[in-house]
Amino acid sequence: MPNNTFYNEILTEHNIRPFHKKKLENPDFTLEGVNPSCGDDIILALKVDDGIITDGAFEGDGCAISQASCDMMLDLIIGKPKEEALELADIFLRMIKSKITDEEKDRLEEAGILEDISHMPARVKCAVLGWHTMEEIFKGATEGSATTEDM
Numbered sequence: 001m002p003n004n005t006f007y008n009e010i011l012t013e014h015n016i017r018p019f020h021k022k023k024l025e026n027p028d029f030t031l032e033g034v035n036p037s038c039g040d041d042i043i044l045a046l047k048v049d050d051g052i053i054t055d056g057a058f059e060g061d062g063c064a065i066s067q068a069s070c071d072m073m074l075d076l077i078i079g080k081p082k083e084e085a086l087e088l089a090d091i092f093l094r095m096i097k098s099k100i101t102d103e104e105k106d107r108l109e110e111a112g113i114l115e116d117i118s119h120m121p122a123r124v125k126c127a128v129l130g131w132h133t134m135e136e137i138f139k140g141a142t143e144g145s146a147t148t149e150d151m
């Protein structure tokens with residue numbers, strides 16, 4: 001992989017200083033996301049006001065990829081309408097599972113570096129965990145937990 005160093009630097013940065021890993025006061029939505037095949041277990045919390053994601057955070061434990069991916073996702077979706085966040089999640093999931101256009105990749109900003117995960121099947125569920133959990137929140141899951149087990 002040509003950008004391997006860059007990729008590792010960004011992953012490391014999001015693990016040493018995960019900007020959004022904290023407790024969110026009075027969230028409108030919280031949902032646990034679990035990836036049993038790796039042991040990743042996060043709780044995603046979002047504040048939504050008038051259809052706009054005004055703040056978000058996550059707690060929990062997991063591998064470097066699950067944590068960095070969730071942190072990058074929050075970077076990207078905070079301040080955006082939930083419809084756009086869902087659109088971005090769809091692009092991200094397609095990037096990991098198959099292929100996307102350059103224009104689509106640009107929209108993912110930093111999260112686009114996770115494209116290489118598509119070549120590492122064992123890590124795919126780690127990368128999609130936060131995104132899948134966010135999708136489940138907006139599709140109306142209010143209890144239980146989202147899991148990437150069947151993906």
Ligand code: ZN
Pocket residue numbers: 035038039040062063064065066125126
């Ligand atoms: Zn993992």
